[in-house]
Amino acid sequence: MESAWIIPLFPLLSFLLLVLFGKRLKEASSYIAILLAFASFIYSVLVLIDRFTAPTFKSEAVWLKIGELELTVGFEVNQLNALMLVIVSLVSFLVHTYSAGYMKGDDRFSVFYSYLGLFTFSMLGLVLSPNLLQTYIFWELVGVGSFLLIGFYFYKEEAKAAAKKAFIMTRIGDVGLLIGMILLFWQVGSFEYDAIFKAVTSNEISNEMITLTAILIFIGAVGKSGQFPLHTWLPDAMEGPTPVSALIHAATMVAAGVYLVASLFPLFAASEAALMTVAVIGGITAIFAATIALTQKDIKRVLAYSTVSQLGYMMLALGSAGYVAGVFHLTTHAFFKALLFLAAGSVIHAVHTQDIEKMGGLWKKIPKTSMLFLIGTMAISGVPLLSGFFSKDEILVATWNAGHPILFILAVITAFLTAFYMFRLFFMVFSGEARERVDNVHESPSVMTIPMIVLGVLAVIAGYMNTPWFGTFLGDWLTEGNELLGHGHHEAPIWIMLVATIVSLLGIYLAWLIYGKKSIYRDWLSRRFPLAYSVSYNKWFIDELYQYTVVKLTKGFSLLLQYIEWFIVEGLVKLVQGIISSLAHFGSKVQNGQIQMYGAFAFVGLAILVVIYAVTGGYFK
Amino acid sequence: MSSSVPISAFLALALILFCIGLYGALTKRNTVIVLISIELMLNAVNINLVAFSKLGVAPSINGQIFALFSMAIAAAEAAIGLAILMALYRNRKTVNIDEMDTMKH
Numbered sequence: 001m002e003s004a005w006i007i008p009l010f011p012l013l014s015f016l017l018l019v020l021f022g023k024r025l026k027e028a029s030s031y032i033a034i035l036l037a038f039a040s041f042i043y044s045v046l047v048l049i050d051r052f053t054a055p056t057f058k059s060e061a062v063w064l065k066i067g068e069l070e071l072t073v074g075f076e077v078n079q080l081n082a083l084m085l086v087i088v089s090l091v092s093f094l095v096h097t098y099s100a101g102y103m104k105g106d107d108r109f110s111v112f113y114s115y116l117g118l119f120t121f122s123m124l125g126l127v128l129s130p131n132l133l134q135t136y137i138f139w140e141l142v143g144v145g146s147f148l149l150i151g152f153y154f155y156k157e158e159a160k161a162a163a164k165k166a167f168i169m170t171r172i173g174d175v176g177l178l179i180g181m182i183l184l185f186w187q188v189g190s191f192e193y194d195a196i197f198k199a200v201t202s203n204e205i206s207n208e209m210i211t212l213t214a215i216l217i218f219i220g221a222v223g224k225s226g227q228f229p230l231h232t233w234l235p236d237a238m239e240g241p242t243p244v245s246a247l248i249h250a251a252t253m254v255a256a257g258v259y260l261v262a263s264l265f266p267l268f269a270a271s272e273a274a275l276m277t278v279a280v281i282g283g284i285t286a287i288f289a290a291t292i293a294l295t296q297k298d299i300k301r302v303l304a305y306s307t308v309s310q311l312g313y314m315m316l317a318l319g320s321a322g323y324v325a326g327v328f329h330l331t332t333h334a335f336f337k338a339l340l341f342l343a344a345g346s347v348i349h350a351v352h353t354q355d356i357e358k359m360g361g362l363w364k365k366i367p368k369t370s371m372l373f374l375i376g377t378m379a380i381s382g383v384p385l386l387s388g389f390f391s392k393d394e395i396l397v398a399t400w401n402a403g404h405p406i407l408f409i410l411a412v413i414t415a416f417l418t419a420f421y422m423f424r425l426f427f428m429v430f431s432g433e434a435r436e437r438v439d440n441v442h443e444s445p446s447v448m449t450i451p452m453i454v455l456g457v458l459a460v461i462a463g464y465m466n467t468p469w470f471g472t473f474l475g476d477w478l479t480e481g482n483e484l485l486g487h488g489h490h491e492a493p494i495w496i497m498l499v500a501t502i503v504s505l506l507g508i509y510l511a512w513l514i515y516g517k518k519s520i521y522r523d524w525l526s527r528r529f530p531l532a533y534s535v536s537y538n539k540w541f542i543d544e545l546y547q548y549t550v551v552k553l554t555k556g557f558s559l560l561l562q563y564i565e566w567f568i569v570e571g572l573v574k575l576v577q578g579i580i581s582s583l584a585h586f587g588s589k590v591q592n593g594q595i596q597m598y599g600a601f602a603f604v605g606l607a608i609l610v611v612i613y614a615v616t617g618g619y620f621k
Numbered sequence: 622m623s624s625s626v627p628i629s630a631f632l633a634l635a636l637i638l639f640c641i642g643l644y645g646a647l648t649k650r651n652t653v654i655v656l657i658s659i660e661l662m663l664n665a666v667n668i669n670l671v672a673f674s675k676l677g678v679a680p681s682i683n684g685q686i687f688a689l690f691s692m693a694i695a696a697a698e699a700a701i702g703l704a705i706l707m708a709l710y711r712n713r714k715t716v717n718i719d720e721m722d723t724m725k726h
Contacts, residue, residue, distance in 0.1 A: 593722030596647045596655075603643065 022110030119145030173223015180216025225257025242345030279319025285312030322398025419507025
């Protein structure tokens with residue numbers, strides 16, 4: 001555990017090697033990257049196993065010394081970190097492997113792998129950070145990695161726009177995080193998590209300040225985790241290659257916001273208002289994104305909105321004081337959502353389109369992918385005995401126990417919607433007949449299917465880490481030795497689990513009726529409620545709203561500034577330049593080669609100096 | 622031994638001589654005249670030196686000795702100046718100072 005710092009260095013090495021030698025290595029660069037990703041995965045597993053028995057390990061070194069103040073860098077291995085390390089490095093390793101098949105033949109194959117290395121490095125570094133400042137540095141680095149990978153197909157206008165959008169939207173959140181961080185530093189005098197928690201528990205900070213800083217930091221998480229109202233970048237980020245969507249925009253980076261809230265949980269827990277904000281934003285995001293996912297026609301967009309919705313779930317859990325539920329769902333979601341994205345990538349790889357209207361009847365043609373997609377769909381829909389079932393149940397219990405009946409109802413409706421839209425997607429893609437002829441539909445190579453199978457297995461069994469039936473290992477372990485995080489498990493009324501199950505099965509049944517058996521005509525609902533359909537299809541017009549308010553406003557303001565620049569700033573510059581150049585013109589006129597002119601000027605100059613001397617009385621008065 | 626002529630008269634003479642020299646040096650086209658004008662200015666300085674050495678605040682013979690030096694050097698300088706002027710005339714076929722403007726920017 002003492003050498004856990006080495007984990008992020010493997011992908012960094014991969015990044016550096018591929019930047020230097022990628023052009024020469026070409027396809028071979030994938031082997032290096034996969035090997036190094038595997039090394040950091042193995043190391044993470046070792047650290048996790050170590051952490052089961054050993055206490056939290058923390059190591060720091062002084063980085064900067066400003067007067068009395070010392071800024072430190074270092075790393076910490078506590079339960080949450082160790083768990084995140086394994087999730088990140090595992091998904092990263094699997095995505096590395098999968099990409100060897102998916103990106104085959106791309107001109108910038110090695111560049112892709114170097115970006116993956118950079119991203120994995122920053123994510124692992126983020127996870128290991130023991131203080132807010134270091135977290136912030138890696139937080140931004142992760143953003144850079146995401147930006148590069150979304151814009152990987154930079155020759156596509158949409159990809160360029162999406163990359164910029166992702167960067168700017170998350171920056172808006174980051175400003176909140178930065179201000180919150182500075183305020184905390186001002187109050188506590190340290191960026192260390194431990195010092196902050198100590199100050200919070202010993203009432204050194206006023207309650208209002210705790211609420212304020214917690215909410216500001218939460219704004220950072222809102223940006224990164226695609227929560228309402230800063231969620232619009234995440235679906236657009238699907239312009240990146242599909243393995244990237246699986247790694248960054250499903251399993252790891254978007255979970256960074258949830259992770260941040262989780263690792264600062266004691267701060268949030270100290271303020272009722274902050275927790276309430278987190279819960280409300282999470283709940284709204286969950287149901288809001290679910291309603292959009294109902295009508296989207298792009299396979300990756302459906303998954304993107306479901307990611308937003310599930311992240312909302314995690315925030316809802318954390319906001320309802322369900323620390324374990326949030327982290328648990330983060331874990332299971334990482335597995336089944338990465339699986340769904342990789343399977344979607346496999347579908348896209350097979351049929352070369354992302355439009356689900358054009359797909360259909362793929363069940364027989366690509367059986368492995370279909371099976372794995374079904375597992376992922378069942379897991380996210382909360383079908384009993386799969387991982388999503390247990391973690392979603394935990395969240396519902398946490399929400400109920402926290403006493404938010406409205407949020408609880410929202411969460412249940414979201415569970416229904418999730419089951420419905422996920423199975424809508426499944427039936428439209430895999431069942432029935434192909435709606436458009438696609439030739440050469442073929443199963444993906446095993447380099448792509450094996451990572452999916454690993455994730456598929458995890459999507460099924462990951463839930464058994466923490467179940468009300470067989471013991472709450474994960475919860476007990478996560479909260480061990482830390483009172484602030486709450487208890488590992490809450491006693492729950494049994495009916496919650498029943499309700500959750502019934503609701504998901506209902507959603508699946510309805511999806512089957514409409515899209516599988518087709519006993520209800522597909523357009524039946526959208527004909528009845530054209531307005532509702534249009535609102536959902538157009539994503540609640542949020543993008544348009546931003547276009548006509550924020551963007552227009554900013555553009556108007558920048559136009560004003562442009563005119564100021566043109567006429568005032570540039571006018572001043574031109575004035576100065578004019579004076580200088582006319583002086584220079586005069587000076588050059590004087591240089592006419594007439595020695596008598598020079599003499600006259602020398603004499604006049606001397607005379608002026610003498611006059612000045614006579615008037616002022618000289619330098620040494 | 623005292624003199625009835627006050628120092629201000631010597632200084633005024635030197636000033637007038639200097640100004641005439643300066644005017645000539647700066648305005649005349651003919652380089653020979655310019656050289657002569659420079660001699661005038663030098664002589665104005667010599668008058669000052671001698672006047673101060675006799676009637677100054679701290680009279681000393683040094684001033685007159687320096688005037689002698691200055692005269693000797695001025696003679697040498699005039700010889701060199703004229704020699705350069707001759708060389709220049711052979712090259713350029715002119716002694717007009719305003720035509721010698723190769724130092725233009």
